[in-house]
Amino acid sequence: MTRYLSIIFLTFISTLAYSQIVINEISYNPPESGQDSLEYIELYNLGSNAVDLSNFEFTSGINLTFDTGISIEAGGYLIVCESSDAMMNVFGVEGIVWDGGMSNGGEAIALKDAAGVLVDSLSYDDNAPWPSQADGTDGGGASIELCDSTSDNTLGANWRAATNDIGMIINGAIVLGTPGVANTVLCETQPNHIVNAAGLSFTPKDITIEIGETVRWENTSGNHNVNGGLDVYPNNPEGIFSGAPEAAPWIWDYTFNIPGIYNYQCDLHVGAG
Known part of the structure; x- marks a missing residue:
């Protein structure tokens, strides 16, 4: 029997434009008891110019308006977090403290510029296709990282559980993450x-x-x-x-x-x- 398959392409021009500032790493349920002091979000500037974040604000997920003079250099990172002391003690990086906290079960995060224009947004989850507890995140010790900072960060398939061991154990879980430096996870071709x-x-x-x-x-x-x-x-x-x-x-x-x-x-x- 002769079998063949026809593949018909849809020619298109993409109108999507990805922001120069991207949400690049998230720790929404660290392995702590009680208050999650190690919750954080990492922003990454994938552009070739510094970006002034004065009066940018998170309008969903957490509450934070950046002070005048805050910026991210080209190729640089910025951490916003639950506790700046905890971030320094565990990861050795500084962070800007937000109000509120992150949901362990997933929620929307949105960052807008000073004019109210959306810069980046996503809705993370603790179930597939997002990394889950079975992958070592969601209370298991690992943050979640964008496997390619130029990929669509709204898709759970583009995120991985962090693998970088910082040499600390909390509640029996190895703390894994890369806040403030390049992500170490790789995208697998699917x-x-x-x-x-x-x-x-x-x-x-x-x-x-x-x-x-x-x-x-x-x-x-x-x-x-x-x-x-x-x-x-x-x-x-x-x-x-x-x-x-x-x-x-x-x-x-x-x-x-x-x-x-x-x-x-x-x-x-x-x-x-």
């Missing part, structure tokens, strides 16, 4: 779509994706390959080829950056019906 290869078919057979998305083929049974080479399908925008047919299990990822319709086959089964 596919946007998964196609299963088993028997005589690819499932799903047809999908529509956007430019820049990654498709993963998973061979769970039998011998298969993915062959969309130009020698087989000359009308494909470019050739795709996983290699010769191989026995399960295997996975193969491909990121599509050229729009168009792509067809492919499994070489072993193309003439099966």
Whole structure:
């Protein structure tokens, strides 16, 4: 049986613009008993110029208006926190104290500039796709860190539980985090779509994706390959080829950056019906 999959791209121009100042690390439920003095939010300036934060304010999640003269240099970090003394004692970094506190179960955080224009906002959670207690955060000792400061920080999949051990244990939990310095977690490439290869078919057979998305083929049974080479399908925008047919299990990822319709086959089964 002949099987193929058509990939139809949606060509688009993104209108999203990410702020120069980003919420980059959050500690919302440190491993303390009683008051959580080690709650903090890290802001990062990913731009090439310093940013004056005078009269910027957090309007959701916590309450804080920055004093005149507060700024973040290019590539710099700024910590806002529950307790400046606790941050200095545990992490050796200074922090600006807020009013209120953070919810252990997740909530919205919003930062606006002096004119009331939204600078950055997100709604974190303590359940997947956000890092959870099972990952070592949410009371387990780890903050959560943006795995790539240029990625969309509103998506839980772009956050990871911190792994940097500062050499301190509180209530039996190792304290992990990087307030005031670069995050140490890395983003793992995750596919946007998964196609299963088993028997005589690819499932799903047809999908529509956007430019820049990654498709993963998973061979769970039998011998298969993915062959969309130009020698087989000359009308494909470019050739795709996983290699010769191989026995399960295997996975193969491909990121599509050229729009168009792509067809492919499994070489072993193309003439099966």
